[in-house]
Amino acid sequence: MAEDQSFGSTRSASSPARRSRRPVQSCDPCRRRKVRCDLKSPCSACQVSRNSVTCTYQGDQQQPSLALEDRGSEGNTVQQQVPRSLSIAPNNIDHPAKRQRTTNETERIRSVERRVQQLEHSVVPEVDPQQHSLSSSSNNHLTLLALSDRLQHVEQRLAELSQARPAPSAVTGDKSLTIPSVIPRLRHNQKKVKLFPSSHWLHTAEKFRVSHVGDSDVELTFVDTKAELADSVNEIRNLRLTMKNEQTPQMDDPVPQLLSTMPARSICDRLVNHYMRTFELIYRCFHIPTFWAEYEQYFSQPQPVVTNFAIKLGLVLAIGSVFSNDDDKVLQRSRRTWIQAAQYWMVGPSEKTTNNLDGIQIFCLLLVSRQITLVGRSPWLSESGLLRVAMAMGLHRDPQLFSLSPFQAGIRRRLWTTVLELVIHGSMDCSIPLLLSSNDFDDHMPLNVSDADLDSASEQSPSPQPLTSYTESSIQILMRQSLPIRLEVVRAVQNERLEHSYEMAIELATKLQTVCRTLASYCRSHWSQFLSMHHAFLDMQIRRYILVLHRPFMLQAQKDPRFYFSRRVCQESAMIIATYAERLRLPADSLDDLSKLMVMSTGSFRGPLSLDVISVLGLEVVSQLEETGSGPSSASIGLNHTLVLDPLAELARGQRAPIIRLLEHINEQLLQIVKLGHPTLKRYIFLAGILSQIYAMERGQPILSAVLNTAKASLKECYDVLQSYRAANTPREVSQDVIDNGLLDGLDFGAMDSNYLDFSAFLVPTI
Incomplete structure (x- = not known):
């Protein structure tokens, strides 16, 4: 028997059966086009229609309703009807106030209903409306409360699903997908250190799984099966290395007798101590107790071949010799020998043996030793190369991502901070854009622990001390901040x-x-x-x-x-x-x-003797002179044989006097450095020209002629000084043998400007 679906009443089981006209269910456009209507507002048929139609239902007649399923305690489903129209019960039509109030409630029902439908379509699975049943006798107010409760339940369910699925889903229609995080792997042993990032093929190979056939199936990855083939792998590896050595062209070692160039034990002790108290505390490369243990073993059990430690020791001695008071010519020559041997060790036939933390230590020491021993930078052994090697070994990643001992993690943190310092310093010196940002590495700082507390055999990380406490890593941490x-x-x-x-x-x-x-x-x-x-x-x-x-x-x-x-x-x-x-x-x-x-030193390690400082101070004095118009005519005026001073001119003179005194002292020290046999001439000649320009401007004399005369005199003086040093020493003890190559030919006096003197335009780079 058909149920009566009219608004405001529900047919009960005890009421007498009577026939009634079936209410209109479809919207007006669907009725005209004779298509099925899904009773939505607007319905799906009207939404996909190409014509501009308005989905409306029959206004003053009986309207379709939204079916809500009410599951009772017995599990039966009862269809409840929520009206869509704005009409109310017939007995209330003649009351305008009630009709207006009911109309507002019905509008609210419609808005909440649309919100529920939108959320129901976005929630998977469908929400169970068990707790939101409506009785057949519910009025508009109860219907609104029920829909509000249902809306709150749907929103809560949607929030739970969003938290359970942080990545955008294809169900929701969001096309933005996030790349799942893949934990990188690290190979860390004495011979080779290498990082396998998320883009490496190894992570794909691990997905290939095999099983042992036996009493119990044990799944192993493709990489794990390599352990079963260890003997065969070693045999084929040895054969491969033998063939590569046979195919490699033989190269003469530039330092075949490196071990013989090492000084006596007493001299080594002194030079190593100089290094440990100076640059090791700035650019941390070693665990100091471990280094001294290897140092003792090196002298107690001498090796007939050159090892990684011998290369590191040579660089440590080269840096420590800078801070020694001994004026030993043999030691000065050995300094360059050790640096050359380290370069050959890094890029020569043995380069694969340095693909580990020893290689990083040697690389860092090599860059530092070249900058503080007048050797200078190399375009091929640069900080950029050091950065790439360090990242390939995973030093830029937090050691906590890998299964490393506290000792290995601490050494990696120190080395990475040293790499960062050298890279940023090299970018400043060479004026090369820094291809590195804070987003390219993890923020893992060295721990403020003493080297004595960081034991290589310990399995627990030592507790770091407060930053106010001094340790061997305090200076590095201060710079890292x-x-x-x-x-x-x-x-x-x-x-x-x-x-x-x-x-x-x-x-x-x-x-x-x-x-x-x-x-x-x-x-x-x-x-x-x-x-x-x-x-x-x-x-x-x-x-x-x-x-x-x-x-x-x-x-x-x-x-x-x-x-x-x-x-x-x-x-x-x-x-x-x-x-x-x-x-x-x-x-x-x-x-x-x-x-x-x-x-x-070279570059910015020179500090006050660098061209950055000299040029800024020289330009400041010249600018002050140009602004005050200083000269004999403006500095004083003769009046009745009485000298009347200009107060502003005297004040300006007093302000620039300390700067001029500093420049004069620096210029004198640069000449003394040339007398020591270091032919670094550009700074001395450049500063001499600046001082001559300042003197000429103060006296009101022609600037160009004064600068030219000073440049010629400075070049002649440097030439005589270097010739005297060369005569007193053997040719090998001259740092750069450039005197016989035409020192005066590197100048272009026609490039000078009388208004602004730029020595970098006419001084050759070799000076």
Whole structure:
């Protein structure tokens, strides 16, 4: 028997049966087109219709309803009807207030109903409406409450499904998919260290699984089965290496007798101690107790062949010899021999034996030793190559991702921080864009633990000490804390396509100045452990970033007074760095560590003797003279035989006097360095020309002729000095034999400008 589906009443089982007209279920457009209607608002047929139709239902007549399933306690399903029309019960039509209130409720029912349908389509599986049944006698208010409860339940279910499926699903129609994370694998042994990232084929090979046929099936991956073939693999590997050695052309070792060049044990002890107290605390490469154990074994059980440790020891001796007071010519020659042997060891026939942490240590020591022994940088053995090798070994990833011992994890953290320092330093020196950002590596800093507490046999990581406590890693940690700021500075300065704003330069420089103050405060707190050389070296390195950051704006300060602040910042930074040159007093019988470093280093390791500092201070003095118009005519005016001084001119003279004195001292020390047999002539000749221009501007004399005469005199003086040194020593003891190749031929006097003297335009790079 058909049920009566009219609005407002439900047929009961006890009521007498009567026939009634079936209510209209379809919408008006579907009725006209005679298609099936799904009773939605709008229905699916109207949505896909090409014509612009409005899905409406018969207005004042009986309307279709939304069926809600009510599952009772017996499991039976009862169809409940929720009206779609805006009409109300006939007995309420004549009451406008009630009709308006009921109309508002019905509108709310429709909005909630549409929301429920949208959420039901997005939730999989369908929501069970067991707890949301409506009785047949429910009115509009109860219907609204029921739909609200149902909406809350659907939203809660949708939130649970979203948390269970963080990645976008194809069911929801979202096309953006995330790449699932793959844990990288690491091969870490004495012979070879290699990282297998998520893109490596090894992760695909691990999915191939085989089973042992026996009492119990044990599944092994394709990689695990290699253990069963260990003997065969070793045999074929040995045969392969034999064939490769036979096919490799024989090359003469440039240092065939490297072991014979090692000095006596007493000299080695002294040089190694020099290295350990200076650069090992800045660029950590070793675990100090382990190094001394290998050192003792090296001398107690000498090996007939060159080993990795022998190469590392030679580089350590080369760096330590810089801080030695011995003026040993044989030691100076051996220094270059050890560096050359390390280069051959890195890229020669034995290069595969260095594909491990020993190779990283040798690479770092090689780069440092070339910069502080007047050898200079190599375009083929650069910091970029070191970065790629370190990343191939997975040093840029957090050691906690791998099954490593605490000792191995600690060494990897130290080496990676050393690599970062050398890479960013090389980018600054060579003006090469830094192809590295903070997103390219994990943020794993070295632990502030003493080397004595980091035991290679321990299975538990030692508890790190507070940063206020001093350990052998404290200096490295201090520099690592400022690494993100310095990375941002290098990217802004070296990348010419990304012009950094003035506000960003001021902000970064302010942060770097805070780093300098923090460093100075830490050094004062641990002055007994810190060397004065450490604080000076680190302070000069940090202030160099400030100098380079503001220098582009400083060069525009003469034309645009808005950049006057950058000019003052550059002057202050350069002056602070230049004051460290006052420690250098050549000739002298003994020098402190910082003075020795300034004499023997190249690039920015020279500190106050670098061209960055010299050029900024020289330009500042010349700019002051141009602004004040200094000269005999403006400095004083004769009136009735009484000398009347210009107060502003005298004030400007007093401000630039300290800068000129520093430049004169630096120029004198550069000449003394040439007298030591180091033919680094460009800085001396360049600074001599700047000083001659300053003197000429102060006296009101012609600038061009003064600079030309000074350049000629400086070249002649350097020529005589080097000839005298060469006569007193054997030719091999001359650092660079360039004197006989026409020293004066490298100058182009026609390239000089009378307004601005740029020595880099006419001085050859070899000087």
